[in-house]
Amino acid sequence: MLSDNTKPPITIIWLKRDLRLRDHEPLFRAVASNERILLLYCWEPSLIEEPHMSVRHWHFIQQSIDDINGQLPEHVNVLTLHMEAVDALAFISRFYTINAVRSYQEIGLKVTYNRDLRVANHLNNRRIPFLEAKCGAVIRGLPHRAQWKANWEEYFAESTYDYDLKRANWVKWNVHVDIQKASLTLSEVSALYAAKKYINKDYLSKYCGVLSEDGLIDFSAMQPGGERRAWQVLKDFFNDRGQYYHQHISKPEYARRACSRLSPYLAWGNISIKQVYQSVQRQKHKKRALPIHEKKRWSRALSALTSRLHWHCHFMDPRGHLNENLRF
Numbered sequence: 001m002l003s004d005n006t007k008p009p010i011t012i013i014w015l016k017r018d019l020r021l022r023d024h025e026p027l028f029r030a031v032a033s034n035e036r037i038l039l040l041y042c043w044e045p046s047l048i049e050e051p052h053m054s055v056r057h058w059h060f061i062q063q064s065i066d067d068i069n070g071q072l073p074e075h076v077n078v079l080t081l082h083m084e085a086v087d088a089l090a091f092i093s094r095f096y097t098i099n100a101v102r103s104y105q106e107i108g109l110k111v112t113y114n115r116d117l118r119v120a121n122h123l124n125n126r127r128i129p130f131l132e133a134k135c136g137a138v139i140r141g142l143p144h145r146a147q148w149k150a151n152w153e154e155y156f157a158e159s160t161y162d163y164d165l166k167r168a169n170w171v172k173w174n175v176h177v178d179i180q181k182a183s184l185t186l187s188e189v190s191a192l193y194a195a196k197k198y199i200n201k202d203y204l205s206k207y208c209g210v211l212s213e214d215g216l217i218d219f220s221a222m223q224p225g226g227e228r229r230a231w232q233v234l235k236d237f238f239n240d241r242g243q244y245y246h247q248h249i250s251k252p253e254y255a256r257r258a259c260s261r262l263s264p265y266l267a268w269g270n271i272s273i274k275q276v277y278q279s280v281q282r283q284k285h286k287k288r289a290l291p292i293h294e295k296k297r298w299s300r301a302l303s304a305l306t307s308r309l310h311w312h313c314h315f316m317d318p319r320g321h322l323n324e325n326l327r328f
Contacts, residue, residue, distance in 0.1 A: 007097040010171050011035040014042075014085065014103040014119075015078065016112070017135075018269035019064035020227040021071055021165065025133040026102035028161035031168045035099070038092070038171040041065055043082040043189045043210075050111055053209040055190075060225035062186040064270055067226030076170040082184050082192065085115060086122045095176050100129040104269070107135045152310070156277050186210065223264055230265035234276065237261070238283050243297050246304035260305060266312070277309050 011030050018024060019041075030037050041061075047053055069077045081088045092098065101123055106112050116132075123130040134155075173179045184192075190210045223233070237245075237260050248258035265271045280302055287298040 023160035063225035230271035
């Protein structure tokens with residue numbers, strides 16, 4: 001462990017449900033301030049044992065992290081630690097002086113909300129700024145929705161938080177052997193839990209989301225995670241598939257093709273709700289040049305999608321909980 005005087009100062013960008021590089025306010029702010037950036041994701045044991053999370057979720061998350069790593073410069077990667085968030089911060093502080101932690105507010109489960117409170121308390125006790133950006137147009141602790149529509153419209157009219165990746169001052173944490181050893185992929189984390197279940201009877205009765213149910217899941221049949229994949233799916237929707245969205249979204253047989261297929265990408269932040277909304281507005285303008293029948297069909301389809309996007313933030317509880325029934 002380094003002495004406090006020799007530890008390089010860094011800013012941690014703590015990734016949660018914002019697994020992308022573009023329209024990312026915490027990253028935008030850090031790059032604008034020329035902060036030394038370390039990207040962190042935690043395989044949190046409390047979430048791995050949370051029944052809402054399954055191996056499908058974790059597999060999608062790993063693919064999303066792989067996609068981020070594929071866009072970063074050589075020798076720069078997301079640090080993935082199998083630790084609770086507070087423990088991960090304490091571990092990193094052995095090697096670096098943490099000047100700030102930047103993240104998005106997470107709208108999800110009670111366990112993640114309580115986790116965020118513990119992280120805030122941990123950092124406050126150490127006088128380290130914890131800078132949280134809003135999740136979409138959701139305002140935590142909102143006592144009423146009187147100004148909700150005005151807040152929503154203001155948020156979605158703002159520019160996206162884009163920056164030049166080449167200007168980012170990335171921390172190459174892999175120069176530390178101990179950090180290298182601690183950084184684990186999902187398959188390595190899964191192996192740890194598989195070993196625990198094999199040798200420890202107490203783990204036989206515990207839920208473990210990183211382990212496949214009898215190894216029967218065909219991951220090749222799932223939508224692959226990742227920021228670049230999210231944009232490919234959206235492009236495919238605009239090219240042809242989405243023109244019957246308004247007619248087929250409520251019909252299970254046809255919705256499989258006509259729906260946007262963006263739900264997992266929005267849920268894990270591979271693409272932001274603002275990016276999708278602004279892309280839809282651009283497509284509305286572009287489709288006006290089509291023949292009259294196609295123009296009308298696309299106008300109705302994109303208006304229907306706009307309506308669903310409008311309700312996305314409304315269906316998120318201002319206490320920080322997510323309504324999981326809304327699909328796109």
